[in-house]
Amino acid sequence: MTQGVLEQASAEKAGSTATKYVYFFGGGKADGDGKMKDVLGGKGAGLAEMTNAGLPVPPGFTIQTESCREYMRGALSPAVDGQMYAALDKLEKLQGQKLGAGDNPLLVSVRSGAKFSMPGMMDTILNLGLNDQAVEALAKRSNNPRFAYDSYRRLIQMYGDVVLDVPKKSFEHIFDGVKKKMKVKFDYELQPAALKEIIAEYKKLVKKETGKDFPQDPKEQLVGARDAVFRSWMNERAKTYRRINRIDDWLGTAVNVQAMVFGNLGETSGTGVGFTRNPATGEKMFFGEYLMNAQGEDVVSGVRTPLPISELERVMPDCYQQLKGITSRMEKHYRDMQDFEFTIQDGKLYMLQTRNGKRTGLAAVRVAIDMVKEGLISQEEAIHRVEPNQLYDFLVPRLVEKGEKIEVLATGLPASPGAAVGQIVFTAEDAVKHHGNGSYPVIILVRGETTPEDIAGMEVAAGILTSRGGMTSHAAVVTRGMGKCCVAGAGDCTVDEAKKELRVKGKTFKQGDWISLDGTTGRVINGKLKTLDAQPDDPDLVKFMAWVDPVRRLKIRANADIPRDAKLARQFGAEGIGLCRTEHMFFAEDRIEHMRTMILSDSEKERRAALKKLLPMQRADFAGLFKSMESLPVTIRLLDPPLHEFLPKREDLLVEIARLEESKPRSPKLKELRPLLARVEELHEQNPMLGLRGCRLGIAFPEITEMQVRAIIEAAVAAKVKGGDPHVEIMIPLIGSIEEMRNQAVIVRRVADEVFKEKGSKVDYMVGTMIELPRAALTADQIAEEAEFFSFGTNDLTQTTFGISRDDINHFLPAYMKAGIFKQDPFATLDQAGVGQLVQMAVGKGRKTRPSIKLGICGEHGGDPESVKFCHKIGLTYVSCSPFRLLTARLAAAQAALEEKMAGPAHTNA
Numbered sequence: 001m002t003q004g005v006l007e008q009a010s011a012e013k014a015g016s017t018a019t020k021y022v023y024f025f026g027g028g029k030a031d032g033d034g035k036m037k038d039v040l041g042g043k044g045a046g047l048a049e050m051t052n053a054g055l056p057v058p059p060g061f062t063i064q065t066e067s068c069r070e071y072m073r074g075a076l077s078p079a080v081d082g083q084m085y086a087a088l089d090k091l092e093k094l095q096g097q098k099l100g101a102g103d104n105p106l107l108v109s110v111r112s113g114a115k116f117s118m119p120g121m122m123d124t125i126l127n128l129g130l131n132d133q134a135v136e137a138l139a140k141r142s143n144n145p146r147f148a149y150d151s152y153r154r155l156i157q158m159y160g161d162v163v164l165d166v167p168k169k170s171f172e173h174i175f176d177g178v179k180k181k182m183k184v185k186f187d188y189e190l191q192p193a194a195l196k197e198i199i200a201e202y203k204k205l206v207k208k209e210t211g212k213d214f215p216q217d218p219k220e221q222l223v224g225a226r227d228a229v230f231r232s233w234m235n236e237r238a239k240t241y242r243r244i245n246r247i248d249d250w251l252g253t254a255v256n257v258q259a260m261v262f263g264n265l266g267e268t269s270g271t272g273v274g275f276t277r278n279p280a281t282g283e284k285m286f287f288g289e290y291l292m293n294a295q296g297e298d299v300v301s302g303v304r305t306p307l308p309i310s311e312l313e314r315v316m317p318d319c320y321q322q323l324k325g326i327t328s329r330m331e332k333h334y335r336d337m338q339d340f341e342f343t344i345q346d347g348k349l350y351m352l353q354t355r356n357g358k359r360t361g362l363a364a365v366r367v368a369i370d371m372v373k374e375g376l377i378s379q380e381e382a383i384h385r386v387e388p389n390q391l392y393d394f395l396v397p398r399l400v401e402k403g404e405k406i407e408v409l410a411t412g413l414p415a416s417p418g419a420a421v422g423q424i425v426f427t428a429e430d431a432v433k434h435h436g437n438g439s440y441p442v443i444i445l446v447r448g449e450t451t452p453e454d455i456a457g458m459e460v461a462a463g464i465l466t467s468r469g470g471m472t473s474h475a476a477v478v479t480r481g482m483g484k485c486c487v488a489g490a491g492d493c494t495v496d497e498a499k500k501e502l503r504v505k506g507k508t509f510k511q512g513d514w515i516s517l518d519g520t521t522g523r524v525i526n527g528k529l530k531t532l533d534a535q536p537d538d539p540d541l542v543k544f545m546a547w548v549d550p551v552r553r554l555k556i557r558a559n560a561d562i563p564r565d566a567k568l569a570r571q572f573g574a575e576g577i578g579l580c581r582t583e584h585m586f587f588a589e590d591r592i593e594h595m596r597t598m599i600l601s602d603s604e605k606e607r608r609a610a611l612k613k614l615l616p617m618q619r620a621d622f623a624g625l626f627k628s629m630e631s632l633p634v635t636i637r638l639l640d641p642p643l644h645e646f647l648p649k650r651e652d653l654l655v656e657i658a659r660l661e662e663s664k665p666r667s668p669k670l671k672e673l674r675p676l677l678a679r680v681e682e683l684h685e686q687n688p689m690l691g692l693r694g695c696r697l698g699i700a701f702p703e704i705t706e707m708q709v710r711a712i713i714e715a716a717v718a719a720k721v722k723g724g725d726p727h728v729e730i731m732i733p734l735i736g737s738i739e740e741m742r743n744q745a746v747i748v749r750r751v752a753d754e755v756f757k758e759k760g761s762k763v764d765y766m767v768g769t770m771i772e773l774p775r776a777a778l779t780a781d782q783i784a785e786e787a788e789f790f791s792f793g794t795n796d797l798t799q800t801t802f803g804i805s806r807d808d809i810n811h812f813l814p815a816y817m818k819a820g821i822f823k824q825d826p827f828a829t830l831d832q833a834g835v836g837q838l839v840q841m842a843v844g845k846g847r848k849t850r851p852s853i854k855l856g857i858c859g860e861h862g863g864d865p866e867s868v869k870f871c872h873k874i875g876l877t878y879v880s881c882s883p884f885r886l887l888t889a890r891l892a893a894a895q896a897a898l899e900e901k902m903a904g905p906a907h908t909n910a
Ligand code: ADP
Pocket: 058, 108, 109, 110, 111, 112, 119, 120, 121, 122, 124, 126, 258, 259, 260, 261, 262, 263, 271, 272, 295, 296, 297, 341, 342, 343, 352, 353
C-alpha cells in the first residue's frame, strides 16, 4: 500500500528541480507537519509537529526520504545540496551562529529517521561542525573546556565510525586506555588534558586508517554525515530489522540536521528518555530515565546505569513539571502513548523526539482499554491498537516457583516480561550457532549490553540478560518488540565476554550452564526451573477480547489432537477443532508397538488383528475430544504421514544389529531386528513427502480407514447416547482427484452405517477433504461433489505449489530473503499471489458445485495475522490454528472485519 504511494511519488518527483527536498523547522513553525511521515520520516514529522505546537525544539531542517531513494539509485539530485545550504543559511541566521566557525560556532546533529522507527538500527552523529578552531572557541565561550573537548572527541569517534568506517573498537581501546591511565571510572571525570590526549590519538587513528586527516571543513563534515546516514539505511542490521518487521527496503530514511543542545555541559545539564505510560505493563504512570552531564546515547547505551525520572523531580522540579506537561500534551495530541527524548542544557528543557511508544502486548491491551476509558479513543480504534501477534505476551511462560528452592543470583530491571529457562551463551554468533545445530534447546544470551549487531543472536534466544543498561537500553527495547523475556542492567553480574563467563555471587557460569530469567520481576535465578504458560483469564485480556469477538465474521478453530489441547483451545476461545491429527495418537508408548505390528504384517489378516488392538485406544481418544468440545465441531483427519515415521530409523537399526552381531551373535533380539530392517528397507522411499501417504494409505490399506472411522463413529454414538451432541467432520487427506475422494468416502459412509446399525443410534457427520495439492484446487468443483467441506492444508499446498520442501527451506531461505526473492517465509505467511490464488479458485469452484460448502484453513497460516486477513477477504468460514495462536487469530479476524467496514462494502466474497 505505502509502497504504491511512494513509487508514484517518486515517479512524479524524480529528477524534478521543483521537488522540495528540504523542510525547515524552527522559530515557532515548520514547513512540514506530523502527518508527513512518508516524506519526513517519523522523527522529522515529530520535530515539525512539536515545533508547530510551540514546544521547545532546537531548530533545524529535514532532508526528505526521496533524497535517500535517489542516493540508493545512485542519482542524488544536485538540487539537494542547494536546498540544504539554503536551509543551513536560514538556521545560521536564526541562531546568530556559523556552522563550525567564529567565536560562537553552530554545531548540529545529523540524525537518521525513517517512516517506521527502527531504534538504533541507523546512525546519528552529534556535535558536527567542530574542528580544531571551533573547539577552542566553544571552550572559551562556554567557559567549560572539559565539555568542549568531550564534544569534539565524541564527534571524531562517531564520525570516524559512521562516515569513515574506522572500527569503533579502536576508538574505545584508546578511550579506555586513557581512562585507565587517569584512574577514572566515569567518562565525565576525564579532565581537559586527558580529553585532548584522546583527541590527538583519535586523529592519529583516523589518519592511519583512512590515509586522510579528520575533515576540518564543517561543510565537508555535513555532506559526509548526510551521505553516511543514507548509507546506514542499507547496513546489514537495518536490513535484518526491516526483514523481521516487514518494512519495505525502498522507503529510505530522512536526515534531520538540528542545532545541538548540550546535556554534557555540567551538573545542571543532562539527557534522558521516557514514556508517558509504563511500556512493560501499560500502567498509567510517567516513566523514564536520565543521566546528568551526559550526551546522546549515553542513556540508552547502557554504559552508565541511568536514574529514574522521579529523581529529576527532586533535582530539577521545574524541568520535571514542564517535561511532564509537554509529554502528556503530546499524548493527548497523538492519542497514543508517547516515547520521548529530551535534553536539559543549563537547566533549560529541550524536546528532541517524540513518537508512539513501542510496548509489550500486556501494555498494549492495558493502554488500549485505559484510553477508551479516558475517552481518547473508540473501542474500534482500541482493537487496532494491539498487534495480533502481541497477544502472545499473555501466553508467555511464567516460572513455577511453588515448592522449588529459588536461588536469586541477581535482580536486574524487568525489561521485558515473561520467563525463560535456558542455557547461556555469550555472543550472538554462539547463539546462532547453537540454535542452528540444535545443541541447546533453549538459549539465553548473556551480554554486558547488547548492540544492534547482536540482533540475529537475540532473535534465536529465548531470553536476554545484560549486566548494564536500563529499561530503555537496546536490549530492553528490542526484546519488548520481539515479545521475549529480558532482564537488563543486572549490575551484580559480571559478564566476561572474552572468557565467556558470567560471574555472580561468587559463582562462575560458563557457556551451556542453565539459568532461569524472570523478565517480569527482573530476577536472575540459578538453575533450571520449570515454567508455566498461559494465563487466559487475565482480566484485561478478557475485557479486550469481549470487544474483539463480536466484530469478526470468521470463526476460529484450533488444531488439537488430544483432550488436553482441546481444553486449552477452548480456554483461548476456540469455536471448534479444525484439525485433529490422528497419527499423533499412535506415537504413545502403549500404541506404537501395535502400530509397528500393523505396518510389518504382510497379510491383511495380521493387519486387521493389530488394528483391532488400536481401535479401543483410538475410540477412547475421540471420546475425550468430543467430551471436551461438547457440541462444537471437530474435524478429524484420517491417517496422513508416511509409515516409516512409525518405524525405527534404518541407520539406528543397522548400528544396533552390527553391535549385537559383534557382542551377542545368538541374541534372540537379532531375530526380531533383521526382519524389521528388511521391512524398513522395503518401505524406504526416495521422497516420502510425495510417496505413500495421505489418502494413498487408506486406499492401499482400506482396513486402516475402516478402523479409524469405526473408532470415530463409535465414540460419537456413545457420546450422543450419554446425552452429548458431537459434531464430527471426517477429513480425507491429500486428495488430488475426485476418484480418490470417492474411494475413501464410500468406505467412511459404509462403516458409519454399519456402526449405526450395530448401535441402533445415529449421529450427524460430514465427510470432507483437505485441499492441499494443486490438482485438488484445480478440480475442486468435481471434488465438491463428494466432499461436504474443504479444509485448506496450506502447508502441503505451499510445498507442492512452490515445489519446496518445508523441511529443507532453511538451506536457502536466508539467501532468498537477502536477494529479496522472498519477502517472508511462505510457510509462515501465505503466498497470496500463488498459493492464495489456488485457494481462492478452489473456494469459487467448490461453492459452485455445493453452495453450502464449509470452508476452512488448517495450515500453519491459520495463526498468521496477514494470512488470517486474507482468509477473511476470500470468505472462508473459519481458520484453524494452534491453541497458542488463537488470540492472535481472533484479533486479526476482527481487524480484518473492521478494515473491510472502513473500506466500504466492495469486498471479494467468492
Ligand atoms: P535514534 O534514532 O537512534 O534515537 P537520534 O537521532 O534520536 O537517534 O539521536 C540519539 C540521541 O542523540 C538523542 O536521543 C539525543 O539524546 C541526541 N541528540 C540528537 N540530536 C541532538 C541535538 N540536536 N542536541 C542534543 N542532543 C541530540
